[in-house]
Amino acid sequence: xxxxxxxxxYLIKTRGQQVTLSCSPISGHRSVSWYQQTPGQGLxxxxxxxxxxxxxxxxxPGRFSGRQFSNSRSEMNVSTLExxxxxxxxxxSSLVAGVYNxxxxxxxxxxxxx
Amino acid sequence: QQQVKQSPQSLIVQKGGIxxxxxxxxxxxxxxxxxxxxxxxxxxxxxxxxxxxxxxxxEGRFTISFNKSAKQFSLHIMDSQPGDSATxxxxxxxxxxxxxxxxxxxxxxxx
Numbered sequence: 457x458x459x460x461x462x463x464x465x466y467l468i469k470t471r472g473q474q475v476t477l478s479c480s481p482i483s484g485h486r487s488v489s490w491y492q493q494t495p496g497q498g499l500x501x502x503x504x505x506x507x508x509x510x511x512x513x514x515x516x517p518g519r520f521s522g523r524q525f526s527n528s529r530s531e532m533n534v535s536t537l538e539x540x541x542x543x544x545x546x547x548x549s550s551l552v553a554g555v556y557n558x559x560x561x562x563x564x565x566x567x568x569x570x
Numbered sequence: 571q572q573q574v575k576q577s578p579q580s581l582i583v584q585k586g587g588i589x590x591x592x593x594x595x596x597x598x599x600x601x602x603x604x605x606x607x608x609x610x611x612x613x614x615x616x617x618x619x620x621x622x623x624x625x626x627x628x629e630g631r632f633t634i635s636f637n638k639s640a641k642q643f644s645l646h647i648m649d650s651q652p653g654d655s656a657t658x659x660x661x662x663x664x665x666x667x668x669x670x671x672x673x674x675x676x677x678x679x680x681x
Contacts, residue, residue, distance in 0.1 A: 562613050
C-alpha cells in the first residue's frame with residue numbers, strides 16, 4: 457500500500473508570494489491533518505479535514521488555509537509569505553477523523569522563504 | 571493548558587542502556603497519548619500509544635509509563651541500539667483530535 461505522498465518535496469519562495477502544497481493520503485483514508493514543523497516550535501497542528509470539511513483548526517493566522525477534495529486529497533495554501541513561514545510542512549492521514557486512529561505522516565514539504 | 575512539555579531536549583545513551591524521555595501535560599481532557607519516532611528526512615511514525623485507563627504499556631523494547639494523578643508520562647527504551655537514534659515526540663489529544671506535540675527529544679545511542 458502506498459504511503460502518504462506530498463508534493464513538492466522542496467520549495468523556495470520569496471516574501472509576499474503565495475504557495476500551495478499538496479497531500480495525497482493513503483488509499484481509503486478520509487482524514488487529512490496538516491502540521492508545521494520548525495526547530496524552535498516543534499510540530500504544530502494547522503488543521504484537519506474530513507469528508508471535504510475542516511473539522512479542527514490550530515492557532516495560525518488566516519493566511520494559512522486548506523481544502524480537501526472528494527478523493528480525500530488535500531491542499532494547503534499560505535498567502536503573503538513571511539520569513540517565519542520557513543518550515544517543514546507535514547501532512548498526516550488516517551482512516552477517519554479522531555477516534556484514536558493512527559496518523560500516518562508523509563515525508564513533508566520543506567518550504568524556504570527568502 | 572494545551573501544552574505538552576517534553577524533556578530532555580537531547581539525550582546520549584550507551585548501546586544497551588535505557589533511554590528515558592519524560593512528558594507532562596495540564597489539560598485533563600487529554601485521553602490519548604501517542605509517541606512518535608522521526609528519522610532525518612522522514613515524517614514522524616507512531617511508535618506506541620496509551621490511554622489513561624492503564625498505567626503502563628509495553629511493546630518490545632518500548633514501554634510507556636503513565637501517571638494520571640501527576641499528569642506525566644514517559645517513554646522507556648530498553649537495550650537502546652544505534653538504530654534507535656532519532657527524534658522522539660510525545661503527544662496528547664482528546665479523542666484523537668487536534669494532536670498537541672511535545673518539543674521533541676533528539677536521542678543518540680553510542681555504539
